Amino acid sequence: MTDRIPVILTGQALRSLRDSGYSLAAAIGEVVDNALEAEANSIKIRLDEGQNKRGKKHIHRIAIADDGTGMDFDILHHYPQIGYSTRYMSNSTIGKYGVGAKLAALNFSERLDVWSRTNAESPWMHVYFDLEAAEQAAGNDLIEPPKGTPVPQELDDLLPNGTGTLVVWSKIDRLEEGRHAEDANKLRIDIEKELSRMFRYFLDGGREISVNDTNLRAHDPLYLLEGTFADRELSRHYRRKDVEPKFDTKEHYDPKLIADEPLTFAGGRVRLRVTVYPPEVIRRRGMGGDELALRLRVPDNQGALSFVRLDREINYTNVPKILPGGVEDPDRFIGIEVKFTPELDEYMGVRNVKRGVEPHGDLRALLRERLSKWIPQARGEIQQIWGDASRKTQERSGEHAQILDAVKRADRTLAKSKVAGPGAEQEQQILDRLAKDTGRESPEDKAEYLKGIADLPFVVETVDFPGANFIDIQHLSHQIIVRLNERHPFYQELWQPIRVIAEAPPGSVSGDEATRTARRTLEALTLLIIAYAKAESMDADPTKFLELRDDWGKFLRSLMGKIKDVI
Numbered sequence: 001m002t003d004r005i006p007v008i009l010t011g012q013a014l015r016s017l018r019d020s021g022y023s024l025a026a027a028i029g030e031v032v033d034n035a036l037e038a039e040a041n042s043i044k045i046r047l048d049e050g051q052n053k054r055g056k057k058h059i060h061r062i063a064i065a066d067d068g069t070g071m072d073f074d075i076l077h078h079y080p081q082i083g084y085s086t087r088y089m090s091n092s093t094i095g096k097y098g099v100g101a102k103l104a105a106l107n108f109s110e111r112l113d114v115w116s117r118t119n120a121e122s123p124w125m126h127v128y129f130d131l132e133a134a135e136q137a138a139g140n141d142l143i144e145p146p147k148g149t150p151v152p153q154e155l156d157d158l159l160p161n162g163t164g165t166l167v168v169w170s171k172i173d174r175l176e177e178g179r180h181a182e183d184a185n186k187l188r189i190d191i192e193k194e195l196s197r198m199f200r201y202f203l204d205g206g207r208e209i210s211v212n213d214t215n216l217r218a219h220d221p222l223y224l225l226e227g228t229f230a231d232r233e234l235s236r237h238y239r240r241k242d243v244e245p246k247f248d249t250k251e252h253y254d255p256k257l258i259a260d261e262p263l264t265f266a267g268g269r270v271r272l273r274v275t276v277y278p279p280e281v282i283r284r285r286g287m288g289g290d291e292l293a294l295r296l297r298v299p300d301n302q303g304a305l306s307f308v309r310l311d312r313e314i315n316y317t318n319v320p321k322i323l324p325g326g327v328e329d330p331d332r333f334i335g336i337e338v339k340f341t342p343e344l345d346e347y348m349g350v351r352n353v354k355r356g357v358e359p360h361g362d363l364r365a366l367l368r369e370r371l372s373k374w375i376p377q378a379r380g381e382i383q384q385i386w387g388d389a390s391r392k393t394q395e396r397s398g399e400h401a402q403i404l405d406a407v408k409r410a411d412r413t414l415a416k417s418k419v420a421g422p423g424a425e426q427e428q429q430i431l432d433r434l435a436k437d438t439g440r441e442s443p444e445d446k447a448e449y450l451k452g453i454a455d456l457p458f459v460v461e462t463v464d465f466p467g468a469n470f471i472d473i474q475h476l477s478h479q480i481i482v483r484l485n486e487r488h489p490f491y492q493e494l495w496q497p498i499r500v501i502a503e504a505p506p507g508s509v510s511g512d513e514a515t516r517t518a519r520r521t522l523e524a525l526t527l528l529i530i531a532y533a534k535a536e537s538m539d540a541d542p543t544k545f546l547e548l549r550d551d552w553g554k555f556l557r558s559l560m561g562k563i564k565d566v567i
Contacts, residue, residue, distance in 0.1 A: 022103070022104055022107040022108075023190075023194070024108065024175070024187060024190070024191060025190060025191045025193075025194030025195055025198070026104070026194070027104035027105070027107050027108060028045060028062070028064065028104070028191060028195065029104075029194070029195060029198050029199070030101045030103075030104040031064045031101050031104065031105075031167050032045075032064070032195065032198075032199060032209065033101070033312065034101055034165075035064070035066035035068050035165065036068075036199075036202060036207065036312075037068075038066065038068030038069045038070070038071075038165065039068050039069055040066035040067050040068035040164070040207070041067060041206070041207055041208060042066065042067045042160065042207075042208045042210075043064065043065070043066045043207070043208065043209045043210070044063075044064070044065045044066075044158050044210050045062070045063070045064050045191070045195075045209070045210065045211045045212070046062070046063045046064075046155075046158060046211075046212055047059050047061075047062055047184060047187065047188055047191075047211070047212060048060055048061040048062070048063070049184045057183070057184065058172065058175050058184075059172055059175040059184055059187065060170070060172055061168065061169065061170045061172065062108070062109070062168070062169040062172065063155055063158055063166065063167070063168045063169075064166070064167045064168075065155075065158035065159060065160065065164065065165070065166045065167075066160070066164050066165050067160035067161075067162065067163065067164040068163065068164055068165060069118060069163055070116045070117045070118040070119075070163040070164055070165055071114075071116040071118065071165060072118050073125065073145075073146055076114065076116050076125055076127050076146045077127060077143065077145055077146055078143075079101075079114050079116075079127055080102060080112055080114070080127060080128070080129035080143050081102075081143060082102045082103070101167070105167075105169050106131065107174070108169060108172055108173075108174045108175060109169035109170060109171055109172040109173070109174075110130065110131040110132055110170075110171040110172075110173060111128065111129070111130045111131065111132075111169070111170045111171040112128060112129045112167070112168070112169060113126065113127075113128045113167075113168040113170065114126070114127050114128070114165065114166070114167050114168070115149070115151050115165065115166040115168075116164070116165040116166070117163055117164070118163055119163065120161065120162040120163060123148035124148065124149065124150070124151055124159075124166075125146040125147065125148055125149070126146060126147055126148070126149035127143065127144070127145075127146045127147075128144075129143060130171075131171075132171070151166060155168065175187065188211060188212055191211055192211050192214065192216055193219065193297060195209060195211070195216060196209075196216040196217060196218060196219040196229055197219040197220075197221060197306075197313060197316060198312065198313045198314075198316075199216075199218075199312065199313075200218035200219055200220050200225060200228075200313070201218075201225075201308075201311040201312075202311065202312075203216060203217065203218040204218045204220075204225050204227075204228075216229075217229040217232060219297070220335075221301055221304070221306050221316070221335045221337070222255065222273060222275045222306070222335035222336075222337050223253065223254075223255040223275060223277055223278060223281070223335060224255060224257070224273075224275060224335075226251070226252040227251070227252070230253070230281070230296050231250075231251065231252050231253060233292075233295050233296055234249075234250075234253050234278075234280055234281070234296070235249045235250065235251070237292055237295075238280065245283055245284065245389065247279070247280045250280075253278040253280050253281065254278055255275040255276055255277055255278050255335065256275060256276040256381055257273070257274075257275055258274040258275060258276060258374050258377050258378045258381070259272060259273060259274040259370075259373075259374040259377075260272075260273050261273075261370060261374075263366065263370070265344065265347070265362070265363050265366060266343070266344065266347060266363070267343050268340060268341045268342075268343035268344035268347075269340070269341045269343075269344075270338060270339065270340045270341075270344065270363075270366075270367075271337075271338075271339040271340075272336075272337070272338055272367065272370055272371075272374075273335075273336070273337045273339075274334065274335065274336055274337075274371070274374045274375070274378055275334070275335040275378075276333060276334060276335075276378050276381045276382060276385075277298075277333040277334070277335065279385050279389075281293075281296060281298065281333065282333050282382060282385050282386070283389065284386065284389040285386040285389070285486070285496070286496065286500060288329065288332050288333065293332075298332050298333065299332055301331075301332050301333075301334075301335070302318075302327060302329070302331050302332035303318040303323060303327030303331045303332075304316055304317060304318055304336070305317065305318070305319055305322070305336045305337070305338055305358075306335075306336065306337045306338070307338050307340070307348065307357050307358070308337060308338070308339040308340070309339075309340060309341075309342060309345075309348075309350065310342065314350065314357050315357035315358065317358065319358045319359070319364075321368075322364065322367060322368050322371060323371060323375055324371065324372040324375050324376060328379065329492065330379050330382040330383070331375075331379070333382050334375065334378045334379070334382070336371070338359070338367065344363065347359060347360065347361060347362075347363040348363070383464075383487050386464070386486070387464030387486070387487070388464075399461075399462050399499070400460040400461070400462075402566050402567050403460075403563065403566055403567060404456055404458060404459070404460060405566070406562075406563040406566040407457065407458050407559065407563065408455070408456055408457055408458075409562075410558070410559055410562040410563055411457040411458070413558075413562075414555060414558060414559075415555075417475065417480070419475040419476075419477070420477060421475065421476050421477025421478070422476070427476045427477065430474050430476065430481060431450055431476075431481075432446065434459070434461060434463075434481060434483070435449050435450055437461065437463040437464075437465070437483065438461055438463060453479075456479060457478075457479050457480065458479065458480050458482065459479060459480070459481050459482065460482045460483075460484065461481075461482075461483055461484070462483075462484045462486050462491065462495075463483050463484070463485070463486065464485070464486050464487060465483065465485055465487070466487070467485070468488075469485055469488075470484065470485055470488040470490050470491070471483065471484055471485070472485070490524055490528065493520060493524060494520060494521055494524035494525075497517045497520065498517060498521060501513070501514060501517055502567060
C-alpha cells in the first residue's frame with residue numbers, strides 16, 4: 001500500500017507563489033489594510049538599507065508597526081497561514097481572502113516575523129515563518145505557537161506604548177539596487193506616492209501613516225479633499241516670486257466637479273465622480289509635464305481611473321477603450337473615481353491580490369456610457385481654461401512672426417489678390433476682433449498691435465474659438481487674415497508638438513519623441529489633404545475647384561522655393 005502524500009509541497013508551492021506581481025507599495029498596503037481593520041490610528045513603516053555579500057546596496061528589512069487592537073494567541077498563531085482570515089469572504093471589511101499580507105511578504109522576502117499584544121501590560125508575543133527552513137525538511141512547514149519574545153532592540157522605537165502589532169519582513173532578496181529595484185530613496189518616494197493615494201480617505205479622516213518618519217499627506221487624484229499633498233505643493237509653488245503664470249496662494253485649490261453620479265447595478269452601488277483639475281494646476285497649454293506637474297504627479301493621471309472599495313483604492317489604472325475616443329492629452333487634468341460596494345466584487349474582478357481590478361461585462365458598458373457624457377464636458381472645460389490663459393498671456397501672438405516676415409518679402413513677386421475687401425468699417429471691426437482674440441484688450445495694446453501688422457500681406461494668429469473649423473480666413477483689401485483654431489486636433493496633435501520640438505534646445509528631445517511626432521506629422525498631413533478632397537466632394541460639381549487647386553499648388557511651390565530656414 002502506497003503512503004498518502006501531501007496535496008501541496010509547501011516549500012516549492014510557496015516559492016512559486018512568490019511571483020504574485022506585487023509592487024512594493026501594493027505589498028506594504030496589504031499590511032496597512034490589516035492595521036486599519038485592527039483600528040490602528042498610527043502606522044509606522046520603515047525601510048532599512050544595507051549591503052549584501054557582493055557589496056550591492058539593498059533594502060534588507062521592512063518593518064510595519066501599528067497601534068491597533070493587536071492579535072490574541074489563536075489569531076497570531078494563524079497569521080502566517082495562507083488562507084486563514086477572521087474576515088474570510090466578508091463584504092464588510094477591506095480584506096476577505098486571507099492571503100494578501102502573506103503573499104505580499106513572500107513576494108519580496110523569505111522570512112516573516114510578527115509580534116503582537118492585546119494588552120499594554122502583556123509581553124509581546126511572537127510568531128514567524130521562514131521559507132528556506134520550510135524547504136529543507138519535512139515538518140518545518142508547521143507554524144510554531146506564539147511565544148513571548150522580546151522585539152529586537154533596533155526595532156524597539158517603532159513599538160506603540162499600548163496594544164498593537166509589528167510585522168517584519170527580512171531575508172529580502174528582491175530589492176537589490178541595480179538588479180531588482182531602483183535605489184532606496186526612489187523606492188521610498190514611490191511607496192509614499194502610492195500609499196498616500198491608496199489610503200487617502202483614511203489619511204483625510206485622521207489616521208496617520210509614516211514612511212521612515214515622514215508623515216504622509218493624502219493625495220487625491222480628484223482634488224476634492226482639502227489639506228492634501230497637492231494643496232501643500234501648490235501653495236509652496238505660488239509663494240515664489242518668479243513663477244509664471246501667477247496665481248494666489250490658497251489653503252485649498254478647488255477643482256470643478258463635472259459629475260457626481262450614483263448608479264445601481266446587480267444589487268450593488270457605484271458612485272462615479274469626474275472632476276477637472278484647478279486652473280492653478282492646468283495653467284497654460286503645454287505645461288502638463290513641467291516641474292510642477294511632475295511634483296503633482298499629473299502625468300501619472302492621464303486616462304487613469306481610481307477604483308475605490310470601502311474607502312480604500314484598490315486600483316489606479318487606464319482601462320482600455322472606456323474613455324470616449326481613447327485617452328487624450330488633456331485627460332491628465334481629469335480626475336475619475338469609481339467607488340463601488342463589495343456586492344460588485346465579481347463584476348469588478350476583485351481577487352485575492354488587489355491588482356488588475358477593472359469592470360467588465362455590463363458594468364463596464366454602463367460606466368463607458370456614462371463617461372461618454374461626462375468626459376467631453378471635462379475636456380471642453382480644459383480647452384476653455386487653456387483658451388482663457390492664451391488670451392490673457394498673448395502666448396500665441398507672434399508665433400508665426402518669423403515666417404510672416406519672410407512671406408512679406410516673397411509676396412512682392414506673387415500674383416496680387418483680386419478681392420476688393422468688405423469696406424473700411426467692416427475691415428476695422430475684423431482687425432479689432434483679431435486684436436481682442438490675441439489678448440490686446442486695452443486701447444494702447446490694440447493700437448500697438450495693429451500698427452505692427454499693418455504692412456503684412458498675410459497675418460496668421462493662433463487663437464481660441466469654438467466650432468469644427470481649423471482655419472478662419474478673412475480677405476481684406478490689403479491683407480489676408482488667417483486665424484488658426486488652437487482647439488482643433490490638427491493643431492494640438494501636429495502643430496503644437498512640432499513647435500515644442502522646434503523650440504527645444506539641441507539634444508534635449510529624445511529619439512522616441514521625435515519619431516512619434518514625425519509619424520503623427522505624416523498621418524496628419526495626409527489626412528489634411530484627404531479632408532480637403534472630401535470637402536470638394538460635398539459640392540455637386542467639384543470641377544469648379546480646378547482653378548483653385550492650380551493656384552494653391554502654384555503659390556505653394558513659389559513660397560517653398562523662396563522661404564527656407566527662417567524659423
